[in-house]
Amino acid sequence: MRDFEAIADRVEIEALRGEFTDAAMMRDRPRLASLFTVDGALRMPNIPAELVGREEILAGGERLQAQWEFFVQNTHPGMIQIDGDTATGRAYIQELARTRDGRQGQNHAIYHDRYQRTGDGWKFAERLYEVRYLDTSPLAGSAPHAAGAHASPPAGNTVSSFTDPAPAERLERVAAALKANNFAVEILDDAAAARARVKELIPEGVGVFTGASETLRLSGIDEDINAGGRYDAVKSRTLGMDRDAGARDIWRLIASPDVIVGSVAAVTETGSLVIASASGGQLPGYAGGAGRAIWVVGAQKVVPDLDAALRRVEEHCLPLENVRAQEAYGRPSAVNRLLILNAELEPGRGTVLLLREAIGF
Numbered sequence: 001m002r003d004f005e006a007i008a009d010r011v012e013i014e015a016l017r018g019e020f021t022d023a024a025m026m027r028d029r030p031r032l033a034s035l036f037t038v039d040g041a042l043r044m045p046n047i048p049a050e051l052v053g054r055e056e057i058l059a060g061g062e063r064l065q066a067q068w069e070f071f072v073q074n075t076h077p078g079m080i081q082i083d084g085d086t087a088t089g090r091a092y093i094q095e096l097a098r099t100r101d102g103r104q105g106q107n108h109a110i111y112h113d114r115y116q117r118t119g120d121g122w123k124f125a126e127r128l129y130e131v132r133y134l135d136t137s138p139l140a141g142s143a144p145h146a147a148g149a150h151a152s153p154p155a156g157n158t159v160s161s162f163t164d165p166a167p168a169e170r171l172e173r174v175a176a177a178l179k180a181n182n183f184a185v186e187i188l189d190d191a192a193a194a195r196a197r198v199k200e201l202i203p204e205g206v207g208v209f210t211g212a213s214e215t216l217r218l219s220g221i222d223e224d225i226n227a228g229g230r231y232d233a234v235k236s237r238t239l240g241m242d243r244d245a246g247a248r249d250i251w252r253l254i255a256s257p258d259v260i261v262g263s264v265a266a267v268t269e270t271g272s273l274v275i276a277s278a279s280g281g282q283l284p285g286y287a288g289g290a291g292r293a294i295w296v297v298g299a300q301k302v303v304p305d306l307d308a309a310l311r312r313v314e315e316h317c318l319p320l321e322n323v324r325a326q327e328a329y330g331r332p333s334a335v336n337r338l339l340i341l342n343a344e345l346e347p348g349r350g351t352v353l354l355l356r357e358a359i360g361f
Helices: 002-025 029-034 054-065 168-180 191-201 214-219 221-227 234-239 247-255 283-289 306-329
Strands: 036-044 049-052 068-076 080-083 086-099 104-118 121-135 184-188 207-210 259-262 266-268 273-277 292-297 337-341 350-355
Touching (some): 002 086, 086 121, 191 221, 191 292, 207 247, 247 283, 283 292, 283 337
């Protein structure tokens, strides 16, 4: 029996290592983060990066993957030593990569692993990445674009990937279009700058509602608003209300706060914002019910036009939101309601904080 259990453990750990590579190749960052224990660590001193905890691993993965033009990782079996509910091991890695700033090459590396048995099976307690060989010679190949969804867009409207951050000139073009449509726009370097700017834009004590958003969660803005004590946090207030008897009161509160903060599924180069929702709770505030609206938008959400925006919702955002919704609520998500904001009637009511980095879905 003991030998059978040891074999089963080894098979599960090998499957865990294989799923890590699959999640990295598919850019499925939530799944990759879920392969670690809650306080698990991913340490890559050669990058350098040190990510501790699932949230850091998720956010750090977004930052790293946003730099890739393409990336290929192959994992080869290594050793595993099991000691009860813990184990150690090594996996051997071969990689090809090219980044957007021109760095490229291939390498051979080792993952030095610690594993932990949990109620959900074996998880990584730590992965330590060590590069053993690096060749930065130019790579002759490229990453061909798949036919179908992204094939042959109109000249000047290239959509290479729904995860690629828009370059500076596209961000400036989007900002100009949004300003022409009466949105206030600021281009900021990163999520940390957006977090600081949101605090400057919202006076203390006002009623603030936050739409469900990975961007707000990863940046820390959601926690600042709903747990920081600085504002009258509408979402926190409604959590203490009876969901049945107080349903109408809850809807009134979230539909017309002083300020609503969230993100979007896409922003077009023609100056439109596209927001998808399963419940529709945040949409009245975005559309005009809130006295002021602030959207924090990662650079990867820029698309040429509304057709591309709707494809991004269905092909990119919905699959990722499905994973999040299953983990959070035990049910899949859906695009039940869709809001397109083409302009603001009142100049400056809506503010778009457009980031140079990718963050969120």
